Amino acid sequence: MNTLDATTQTLIRMALEEDIGSGDVTAEFFIPADAQSRARIISKEPGILAGMTVATAVFRNLDHDLRVQPLRNDGDALLPGDAVMEISGPSRSLLSGERTALNFLQRLSGIATLTHCYVQAMGTTRCQLLDTRKTTPGWRTLEKAAVVSGGGTNHRHGLYDMVMVKDNHLLAEARLPELQQAIDAVRRQHPGMRVELEADRLSQVENFLTLRGVDVIMLDNMTNEEMQRCVALVAGRVKLEASGGVTLERLASIAATGVDYISCGAITHSAKSLDLSLEFTSTGGANGG
Numbered sequence: 001m002n003t004l005d006a007t008t009q010t011l012i013r014m015a016l017e018e019d020i021g022s023g024d025v026t027a028e029f030f031i032p033a034d035a036q037s038r039a040r041i042i043s044k045e046p047g048i049l050a051g052m053t054v055a056t057a058v059f060r061n062l063d064h065d066l067r068v069q070p071l072r073n074d075g076d077a078l079l080p081g082d083a084v085m086e087i088s089g090p091s092r093s094l095l096s097g098e099r100t101a102l103n104f105l106q107r108l109s110g111i112a113t114l115t116h117c118y119v120q121a122m123g124t125t126r127c128q129l130l131d132t133r134k135t136t137p138g139w140r141t142l143e144k145a146a147v148v149s150g151g152g153t154n155h156r157h158g159l160y161d162m163v164m165v166k167d168n169h170l171l172a173e174a175r176l177p178e179l180q181q182a183i184d185a186v187r188r189q190h191p192g193m194r195v196e197l198e199a200d201r202l203s204q205v206e207n208f209l210t211l212r213g214v215d216v217i218m219l220d221n222m223t224n225e226e227m228q229r230c231v232a233l234v235a236g237r238v239k240l241e242a243s244g245g246v247t248l249e250r251l252a253s254i255a256a257t258g259v260d261y262i263s264c265g266a267i268t269h270s271a272k273s274l275d276l277s278l279e280f281t282s283t284g285g286a287n288g289g
Contacts, residue, residue, distance in 0.1 A: 004057055011138050012057055015100045027092040035091035037283040039098075040071075041105065043078040044275035048116045050074045050146035051108030055085065058101040063093035074149040075112070084276070091283060098278045107139075108146040109274035115150025115267045121248050127255040127262060130155040130241065134265035143268045155263055156194075163195040164218070176207060183213045196241070205230050209237060216261070220244050224257050231258035 004012075041055075049072050059066045066089035072082065084105075087094055119129050131147040131154055133140070144154045156162035163186055165179070183195055196216040199205045208217050217234070219227050221244035234240055241261040242254050254262055 004053060005141055007138065008054060008141055009057075011142075012054065012061055012100075015103070016058065016062060016097070019100050020096055024092065024096040027095050031092050031095065033092065035283065036089065037091040037094050037280055038086065038088040039094060039278050039280045039283075040083040041085040041087075041102070041276055041278050043080060043082045043084060044277055045080055047078050047109055047113035047274040048150050049076045049078055049084055049109050050112035050149035051105045051142065052085065054108070054142060055101040055105040058104065059087055059094070059097045062097040063090055065089045066093050066097070074145070075151075078109075078274075087278075102276055102278060104142070106273040106276050107136075107271075108142055108149075109276065110271040111143055111146040111268055112150035113274055114271040115147050115152040118248060118251060118264060118267055119151040121251040122255040122262070123252050125255040127259060128153045129251075129267070130261045130263040131268055132263055132265040133158065134269040136268075147267060150267070152267060153261075161193070163193060164198070165196070166198045166218075176211065180211050183211060187213050198243075199230075202226065202229055202233065205233060209234065214238050216241050218243050218263075219259065224250075224253050227254070227257040227259055 043049075052070050052072070052074050056068045056070060059068050066087055069086040069088075070084070071086060072078070072084040076084075078084065115129065115131075122129060129152045131144055131152055133156070135143045140157065144157065147154060156164065163183075186193060186195060194215045195213055196218055197208050197211075197214055198218040198220050199208060200220045200222065205217055205219070208214055216239040217230075218241045219230055222230070222242070227240070227242055230240060239260040240258075241263055242257070242259045243263045246254065246262055246264045246266070251262065
């Protein structure tokens with residue numbers, strides 16, 4: 001993600017205001033106003049980097065006199081001790097922006113790292129790992145970009161860019177003509193918009209295959225054997241997405257059923273932040289934590 005949307009720009013301003021408020025009193029009283037420093041952000045553990053654009057923007061929004069030099073790119077694999085960014089300029093500003101920049105970078109790198117682990121666990125199948133809408137409010141664009149950095153694929157961004165018919169399957173199953181009319185209406189008003197229907201048993205998949213304009217059928221909380229039967233039934237006519245009960249241990253076996261996608265909320269809602277720290281390499285003032 002090389003450019004920041006309006007939501008992310010607002011998020012940066014809010015995060016800085018939240019942390020700094022009326023002023024960084026520690027920096028004001030303990031760091032000389034003219035002090036200059038140089039620091040690097042260092043990885044403390046192995047992982048996948050994400051969030052460089054937003055972390056850079058934190059420092060640049062805080063003080064235009066801060067010079068930021070990225071040393072790694074989103075998606076890069078990190079080892080302990082790897083430097084990802086160098087920042088130099090006024091010591092007060094550098095210290096004031098440290099925690100906010102790290103909060104973004106650690107959270108997003110944690111998502112990229114967990115996503116990478118899940119993708120690796122799927123093996124060499126053609127199946128793709130999808131994210132979900134289970135994201136931190138306000139952070140969705142950032143977190144979905146982090147998923148891509150980790151090797152995952154984005155599902156719909158929100159309720160507005162893809163149709164997903166969920167729940168009340170018995171009702172939908174009993175009213176296939178009405179469901180077809182709704183799909184046709186979507187196709188007329190939103191040409192090219194993808195349509196996905198959720199099924200939790202083989203009979204629903206059979207019924208959904210009679211409908212025109214369905215792009216994806218989600219297989220909700222099915223066993224591997226049930227998914228294999230659905231794959232054989234569909235025979236490539238629509239894409240199939242496995243969802244529900246997805247764990248790291250099950251990924252390889254789910255992918256081996258032949259489904260096209262596996263969606264997993266854990267890669268965003270349960271990711272552990274990657275351990276990164278800012279370390280001063282030279283300073284004309286004092287080093288703060």
